[in-house]
Amino acid sequence: MPATAPRPVTAPTAAASDVAMPAAGVRPTAFLGSFFHAPRYGEVELLERALIEVDARGVIAAVTLPDAPDYAARIASAREAGTLACLPDGTYGLPGFVDLHVHAPQWPQAGVALDEPLDVWLQKRTFPLEARFSDLEFARRVYRDLVRKLLSLGTTTTVYFASNDLASSIELSRIAAEAGQRALVGKVVMDDPAANPDYYRDASTAQALADTETLIREVASIATTTPQGAYAVVTPRFIPSCTDEGLAGLGRIAERHDAYVQSHCNEGQWEHDFVQARFGKSDAEALYDFGLLREKSIMAHCTFLTASDGELFARTGAAVAHCPISNSYFANSTCPVRRLRAQGVRMGLATDISGGFSPSLYDNIRHAVMVSRMLEDGVDARVPQDRRGAGEASRITSAEAFWLATAGGAEALRLPIGTFQVGRAFDAQVIDTRVPGADLTGFGVFDAPRDVLDRILFLSTPENVRQTWVQGRLAFERGSREA
Amino acid sequence: MPATAPRPVTAPTAAASDVAMPAAGVRPTAFLGSFFHAPRYGEVELLERALIEVDARGVIAAVTLPDAPDYAARIASAREAGTLACLPDGTYGLPGFVDLHVHAPQWPQAGVALDEPLDVWLQKRTFPLEARFSDLEFARRVYRDLVRKLLSLGTTTTVYFASNDLASSIELSRIAAEAGQRALVGKVVMDDPAANPDYYRDASTAQALADTETLIREVASIATTTPQGAYAVVTPRFIPSCTDEGLAGLGRIAERHDAYVQSHCNEGQWEHDFVQARFGKSDAEALYDFGLLREKSIMAHCTFLTASDGELFARTGAAVAHCPISNSYFANSTCPVRRLRAQGVRMGLATDISGGFSPSLYDNIRHAVMVSRMLEDGVDARVPQDRRGAGEASRITSAEAFWLATAGGAEALRLPIGTFQVGRAFDAQVIDTRVPGADLTGFGVFDAPRDVLDRILFLSTPENVRQTWVQGRLAFERGSREA
Numbered sequence: 001m002p003a004t005a006p007r008p009v010t011a012p013t014a015a016a017s018d019v020a021m022p023a024a025g026v027r028p029t030a031f032l033g034s035f036f037h038a039p040r041y042g043e044v045e046l047l048e049r050a051l052i053e054v055d056a057r058g059v060i061a062a063v064t065l066p067d068a069p070d071y072a073a074r075i076a077s078a079r080e081a082g083t084l085a086c087l088p089d090g091t092y093g094l095p096g097f098v099d100l101h102v103h104a105p106q107w108p109q110a111g112v113a114l115d116e117p118l119d120v121w122l123q124k125r126t127f128p129l130e131a132r133f134s135d136l137e138f139a140r141r142v143y144r145d146l147v148r149k150l151l152s153l154g155t156t157t158t159v160y161f162a163s164n165d166l167a168s169s170i171e172l173s174r175i176a177a178e179a180g181q182r183a184l185v186g187k188v189v190m191d192d193p194a195a196n197p198d199y200y201r202d203a204s205t206a207q208a209l210a211d212t213e214t215l216i217r218e219v220a221s222i223a224t225t226t227p228q229g230a231y232a233v234v235t236p237r238f239i240p241s242c243t244d245e246g247l248a249g250l251g252r253i254a255e256r257h258d259a260y261v262q263s264h265c266n267e268g269q270w271e272h273d274f275v276q277a278r279f280g281k282s283d284a285e286a287l288y289d290f291g292l293l294r295e296k297s298i299m300a301h302c303t304f305l306t307a308s309d310g311e312l313f314a315r316t317g318a319a320v321a322h323c324p325i326s327n328s329y330f331a332n333s334t335c336p337v338r339r340l341r342a343q344g345v346r347m348g349l350a351t352d353i354s355g356g357f358s359p360s361l362y363d364n365i366r367h368a369v370m371v372s373r374m375l376e377d378g379v380d381a382r383v384p385q386d387r388r389g390a391g392e393a394s395r396i397t398s399a400e401a402f403w404l405a406t407a408g409g410a411e412a413l414r415l416p417i418g419t420f421q422v423g424r425a426f427d428a429q430v431i432d433t434r435v436p437g438a439d440l441t442g443f444g445v446f447d448a449p450r451d452v453l454d455r456i457l458f459l460s461t462p463e464n465v466r467q468t469w470v471q472g473r474l475a476f477e478r479g480s481r482e483a
Numbered sequence: 484m485p486a487t488a489p490r491p492v493t494a495p496t497a498a499a500s501d502v503a504m505p506a507a508g509v510r511p512t513a514f515l516g517s518f519f520h521a522p523r524y525g526e527v528e529l530l531e532r533a534l535i536e537v538d539a540r541g542v543i544a545a546v547t548l549p550d551a552p553d554y555a556a557r558i559a560s561a562r563e564a565g566t567l568a569c570l571p572d573g574t575y576g577l578p579g580f581v582d583l584h585v586h587a588p589q590w591p592q593a594g595v596a597l598d599e600p601l602d603v604w605l606q607k608r609t610f611p612l613e614a615r616f617s618d619l620e621f622a623r624r625v626y627r628d629l630v631r632k633l634l635s636l637g638t639t640t641t642v643y644f645a646s647n648d649l650a651s652s653i654e655l656s657r658i659a660a661e662a663g664q665r666a667l668v669g670k671v672v673m674d675d676p677a678a679n680p681d682y683y684r685d686a687s688t689a690q691a692l693a694d695t696e697t698l699i700r701e702v703a704s705i706a707t708t709t710p711q712g713a714y715a716v717v718t719p720r721f722i723p724s725c726t727d728e729g730l731a732g733l734g735r736i737a738e739r740h741d742a743y744v745q746s747h748c749n750e751g752q753w754e755h756d757f758v759q760a761r762f763g764k765s766d767a768e769a770l771y772d773f774g775l776l777r778e779k780s781i782m783a784h785c786t787f788l789t790a791s792d793g794e795l796f797a798r799t800g801a802a803v804a805h806c807p808i809s810n811s812y813f814a815n816s817t818c819p820v821r822r823l824r825a826q827g828v829r830m831g832l833a834t835d836i837s838g839g840f841s842p843s844l845y846d847n848i849r850h851a852v853m854v855s856r857m858l859e860d861g862v863d864a865r866v867p868q869d870r871r872g873a874g875e876a877s878r879i880t881s882a883e884a885f886w887l888a889t890a891g892g893a894e895a896l897r898l899p900i901g902t903f904q905v906g907r908a909f910d911a912q913v914i915d916t917r918v919p920g921a922d923l924t925g926f927g928v929f930d931a932p933r934d935v936l937d938r939i940l941f942l943s944t945p946e947n948v949r950q951t952w953v954q955g956r957l958a959f960e961r962g963s964r965e966a
Contacts, residue, residue, distance in 0.1 A: 108928040111941030114852075115880040129928060142926060152920060269868050304864045328853035333864035333871065357849070357941040366840070367853075369597075370811035375862045379854070380873045381787040381816035385752050388816065390863045397598040437635060437961075438945065443625060445591040445612060458594030458840040462921065462944050478920075 019430055019467060020086040027473065029054050030078035031426070033087025036453050037095050037419045038403040041341065046449040047420060051075055052093075054426040058227055058472030063420060090434040090441065092456065095418050096156025096427035096470060097361040098409025100321035101262070101300040101350035104172055104185075105130045105139070105163045107146040111357040118270070118330055123197070126354075130163045130188075131200040139168035140175065146359070147179045151468045151476040153360045154429035156228075157182040157409065157417060159262060159298055159321070159350075161235060164188050164200055166211040170218045177226040180475030182427070184260055184413070186235025187215045191246040202246075209249040216257050228425065228471035229415075231260055233298075238264035239286055240274050251291025260413075261297040262321075263287065266304035269332040284309035293318045298412060300352060302340070303331040310343040319346035319412030322404060324367040325356035334371045337404070338394050348409030349401070365401040365457055372396040398457050399450075430467040431456050438463040502913055502950060503569040510956065512537050513561035514909070516570025519936050520578050520902045521886040524824065529932040530903060534558055535576075537909045541710055541955030546903060573917040573924065575939065578901050579639025579910035579953060580844040581892025583804035584745070584783040584833030587655055587668075588613045588622070588646045590629040594840040601751070601813055606680070609837075613646045613671075614683040622651035623658065629842070630662045634951045634959040636843045637912035639711075640665040640892065640900060642745060642781055642804070642833075644718060647671050647683055649694040653701045660709040663958030665910070667743055667896070669718025670698045674729040685729075692732040699740050711908065711954035712898075714743055716781075721747035722769055723757050734774025743896075744780040745804075746770065749787035752815040767792035776801045781895060783835060785823070786814040793826040802829035802895030805887060807850040808839035817854045820887070821877050831892030832884070848884040848940055855879040881940050882933075913950040914939050921946040 022028050031054070035047040051074055053062040064071050078084040087093060106126060113125055133139045150158055158176070162169035162185055169187035176183030189212065191202040202208035212234055219232035234254045236242045242250075254261045265283045266272050275283045284305060287293040297318035305313065305320075313320065320340060327334045340347060349364050350356075358364065373395045378388030410418025417425045433440035433456065440455045441447075456464070468476035505511050514537070518530040534557055536545040547554050561567040570576060592612055596604055616622040633641055641659070645652035645668055652670035659666030672695065674685040685691035695717055702715035717737045719725045725733075737744045748766045749755050758766045767788060770776045780801035788796065788803075796803065805818045823830060832847050833839075841847065856878045861871030893901025900908045916923035916939065923938045924930075939947070951959035 108926040110925070111938045112925065112929045112934045113937065114941070115882075125929065132928075145922075145926075149920075266864075272864075306865075325853070328857055331864075332860040332868065334857070334862045336864075370808070370850075371857070371862070374811055374817070374854070374857060377815040379817045379858045379862060381749075381755075381814075381819075382789075382873075385815065390865075399598075437632075439628075442593070442595065443591040443621075443628075445615075446595045446608065451595045454596065455594045458597070461946075463946065 018088065019091065020088065022082050022085065026082055028085035029083045029472070030074070031085050031087065031093065032075060033091060033093055035093035035420050035428070036449070038399060038407050039419045039421060041403050041408070042397060042400045044399045044402065044450060044453055051078070052420055052426065053078070054472040058425055059416070060420060060422050060424050060426050063422060087430060091430055091432045091466065092452070093420070093428045093430055094154065094456070095406040095420065096429055096468060097154050097405045098157040098348055098413065098418060099150065099155045099350050099361055100159045100298050100319070100348045100409055100412060101161070101323055102158050102353045103161045103355070104143055104146055105133045106354035107142050110354040110359065112354070114329055114357060118268070127197050127200045133163040133168045134165040136168055136171060139171055143172045143175045144179070147176050147181050148476070149359050151179065151181055152465060152478065153362070153462060154465050154468055155361055156427040156429070156468060156470045156475070157413070157415070159184040159233065159413070161186055161188050161262065164190055164202060166214060169215060173219045173222050173230050173232070177222050177230050180228065180470050180473055182228040182417070182470055184231040184233050185219060186233035186262055187211055189236045189246055189250060190241040192241055192243045195241050205243055205246045205249065208246055209253060212250060212253055216253070216259055227473065233260040233262045236263050236292065238267065238271060239278070239283060240271060247290040247292065254294065255291055259296070261292050261294065263292060263299060265299035265302050267301040268303070268330050272304040282306060282309050284312050288312055288316065296414060300350065301327065301331055301335065303327055303333045303335045305340065307343070310340050310345055313340070314344040317346065319348065321350040321412070322347055322368065323350045323352035323356055324364055324371050325358055326352035328367070328371065330355055334375050336375060336390065336394060337368070337372055337396050337400070339392070346408070346412045347404060348412040349404040361405045362457065362460060365398070365405050368401045368404065369396060369398055398454050402453070402457060426469060426472045428469045429465055431460060431464050432466040433464065435463050440464060501571065502574065503571065505565050505568065509565055511568035512566040512955070513557070514568050514570065514576065515558060516574060516576055518576035518903050518911070519932070521882060521890050522902045522904060524886050524891070525880060525883045527882045527885065527933060527936055534561070535903055535909065536561070537955040541908055542899070543903060543905050543907050543909050546905060570913055574913055574915045574949065575935070576903070576911045576913055577637065577939070578889040578903065579912055579951060580637050580888045581640040581831055581896065581901060582633065582638045582833050582844055583642045583781050583802070583831040583892055583895060584644070584806055585633070585641050585836045586644045586838070587626055587629055588616045589837035590625050593837040593842065595837070597812055597840060601753070610680050610683045616646040616651045617648040619651055619654060622654055626655045626658045627662070630659050630664050631959070632842055634662065634664055635948060635961065636845070636945060637948050637951055638844055639910040639912070639951060639953045639958070640896070640898070642667040642716065642896070644669055644671050644745065647673055647685060649697060652698060656702045656705050656713050656715070660705050660713050663711065663953050663956055665711040665900070665953055667714040667716050668702060669716035669745055670694055672719045672729055672733060673724040675724055675726045678724050688726055688729045688732065691729055692736060695733060695736055699736070699742055710956065716743040716745045719746045719775065721750065721754060722761070722766060723754060730773040730775065737777065738774055742779070744775050744777065746775060746782060748782035748785050750784040751786070751813050755787045765789060765792050767795050771795055771799065779897060783833065784810065784814055784818065786810060786816045786818045788823065790826070793823050793828055796823070797827040800829065802831065804833040804895070805830055805851060806833045806835035806839055807847055807854050808841055809835035811850070811854065813838055817858050819858060819873065819877060820851070820855055820879050820883070822875070829891070829895045830887060831895040832887040844888045845940065845943060848881070848888050851884045851887065852879060852881055881937055885936070885940060909952060909955040911952045912948055914943060914947050915949040916947065918946050923947060
């Protein structure tokens with residue numbers, strides 16, 4: 001007998017559902033609704049009709065489920081205080097996404113010219129574009145748009161490469177802070193005159209290091225008035241664009257300030273071969289030797305990590321920013337998520353705008369799942385099945401990809417975000433599954449919690465992201481302005 | 484000097500632009516605007532400020548460009564007659580997409596349970612779900628929603644697998660006809676009692692063949708009152724679910740009625756091996772021997788086609804429905820588009836709902852490009868580069884993927900659709916690049932025609948699809964009902 005036959009059919013409802021908010025101007029400190037999160041790798045938890053209470057700092061103070069003795073009393077108390085927000089049936093809270101790798105000045109290039117080889121793409125398009133960000137007015141326009149776009153897609157924390165220009169890099173930190181997004185921002189160091197265009201590089205190694213120290217100081221100052229935090233990131237573009245002195249100097253700065261570090265590691269065959277030729281060692285080893293592979297290091301791509309590179313990551317606590325869409329363009333391979341996770345490597349997900357065309361981590365969750373299966377199964381049917389793929393279990397589930405985009409990113413950054421647990425910031429996106437024309441209810445046929453979450457992960461469009469909260473504050477609401 | 488430096492910055496505009504339409508109730512017969520299409524494989528053409536005139540049957544009668552001597556007079560004449568529709572600046576017409584492979588009754592399963600193995604996915608989820616479509620009321624609700632959804636994503640022509648149930652399969656043809664979509668619909672034959680669940684299969688081979696003939700008759704009757712056409716498709720699910728008698732009988736029916744045929748061919752390793760074991764030949768050869776590989780045959784997947792299978796496709800004129808997203812889940816490989824195209828095989832693009840989770844051909848265009856690069860480059864970085872990928876140029880450009888979704892689908896179906904050329908049906912989607920929150924103008928930095936099209940192909944969301952036209956009739960308009 002068909003398992004689904006007896007269940008009544010529920011039609012998509014006719015109208016989108018509004019989150020019931022406190023009076024205008026009152027910030028809610030209690031959220032009643034159903035929340036998905038992934039506190040453990042590969043496992044999804046639905047907190048059904050949970051009450052999440054948030055303190056004045058925007059940190060989760062209590063998560064109360066319906067079977068708790070004080071559940072009704074707590075709800076009543078919040079309602080009486082006028083601080084309760086209610087997510088209606090058909091809406092779900094998800095942790096805000098953590099995007100570990102975004103080139104902010106490449107936002108105008110997203111989706112463009114990806115048929116071109118990487119060097120053409122960089123020299124003809126990217127570097128001239130990035131050079132324009134010394135124009136602060138242009139930078140502001142693009143950065144404001146990007147930050148708002150990411151918030152509208154549920155991304156609450158972003159690790160940004162800004163440009164080589166210091167002033168607009170500081171401005172990006174300020175813009176994100178004001179928009180309510182948690183941003184980690186780096187001014188990009190490209191200090192080797194032989195490796196970079198004259199119109200777009202650091203004036204000198206000394207200047208690059210001094211600018212990096214200035215960035216750290218300025219962003220620390222922005223952070224003092226930013227509830228969700230603001231962080232500077234030491235940012236050598238990648239080994240091929242930096243001198244040995246520059247790389248070593250950045251390593252020392254990172255250590256002195258206990259700062260975040262970001263770069264590209266093993267983005268593709270070319271970078272892998274280049275670093276081998278220059279140093280006779282792997283990209284990971286070279287970064288390590290320069291003091292750049294450490295706790296709070298975020299390395300994009302990492303598709304060529306060997307077993308011993310993986311151990312180095314695990315041992316130092318450095319994290320991988322997995323950029324699955326970008327990998328399909330520029331990596332000549334795909335990042336072996338399961339293998340690196342099995343080694344204990346910290347890892348999150350990233351869009352890599354604009355090596356990856358999509359600003360959405362939803363798209364990258366979907367692609368992470370797909371490429372992991374392609375890694376396992378292989379691609380060329382003319383090769384016998386036992387030699388076609390990676391020869392080991394490589395596929396990840398949607399639950400694993402969801403973890404990467406949330407708790408994994410949090411673990412990579414060592415920040416208390418990414419899940420709905422006490423002590424973590426309340427960073428959330430509210431997904432409405434009943435938007436007319438963007439309905440995610442699936443006619444009620446398959447509605448186990450994992451089915452509901454899978455429809456959200458695989459089918460949601462920007463229209464389904466109704467609100468985005470960062471550190472307990474509403475940072476985006478999809479309303480009449482967007483319609 | 485950066486090539487882009489001197490260009491002025493254009494900000495995203497504040498409001499979406501409306502298509503200027505004739506008076507209510509008047510059907511426009513002249514469309515003034517900018518249109519992208521791909522009349523030749525791999526080449527994109529922008530018809531800038533073109534006037535496209537459409538006759539009473541919805542067929543393009545003239546395409547007039549601004550340099551034509553009668554351009555102004557033709558516009559003035561249409562304006563005077565009150566039959567002119569104007570696409571404002573920032574909107575672009577694209578050919579309606581052709582989706583060559585959709586399992587309509589699996590729409591409620593889209594995005595769900597894709598972590599499960601194919602047999603579990605089919606036996607526990609898909610077959611029980613498809614069996615519900617003998618309930619006409621349920622079928623109508625799902626099918627109406629799906630047809631409208633596809634139109635809202637710019638898909639004007641769809642080749643559907645309905646279910647094993649005859650009445651609701653005919654109903655799908657009627658629903659699409661009424662909604663203004665061009666639909667090719669098959670009642671799915673699964674006549675082997677040993678290979679299919681008792682609750683979901685044909686009562687007998689004879690009944691399966693009789694039902695197929697009834698479908699052809701009923702759909703021909705629907706077609707008589709359907710301007711955009713309606714077509715029946717002879718539809719063996721795939722070889723493993725059918726008896727030899729069933730397959731041969733369907734081949735005879737296809738020949739007798741010169742009917743469309745659809746099935747799965749080489750979906751993955753299992754099917755490939757199964758057919759080899761049963762017949763000692765390839766899936767393509769077996770389908771051919773049953774009379775099922777012919778002009779107007781659409782075969783989904785085809786990832787395991789050998790060179791000689793490819794020749795068989797090219798010789799018979801059968802077409803491949805490339806389902807790139809679905810491939811990444813179930814094909815254990817990816818369809819070698821360039822190799823098959825080089826053999827002269829007809830080919831279009833398909834979503835394969837719900838083996839592919841997305842109803843959008845935009846998502847499949849993006850994925851087709853990415854997997855073609857992964858086929859060329861390979862996936863496992865531990866394999867030396869010269870043995871990692873397919874060992875031949877496999878990557879396709881966005882222009883090639885765009886062709887597959889439009890003119891390629893048209894060629895596969897041998898229907899006069901898919902481009903804006905005289906004699907073809909006016910099937911179009913109007914893309915608004917200036918929707919607030921879904922802006923595709925890219926700050927005016929890169930705005931060559933290919934850049935504009937690439938942003939549409941890679942970054943557009945459902946919100947950017949403003950209108951969908953089929954055979955000169957407005958079949959979908961995104962308006963207040965959707966907002």
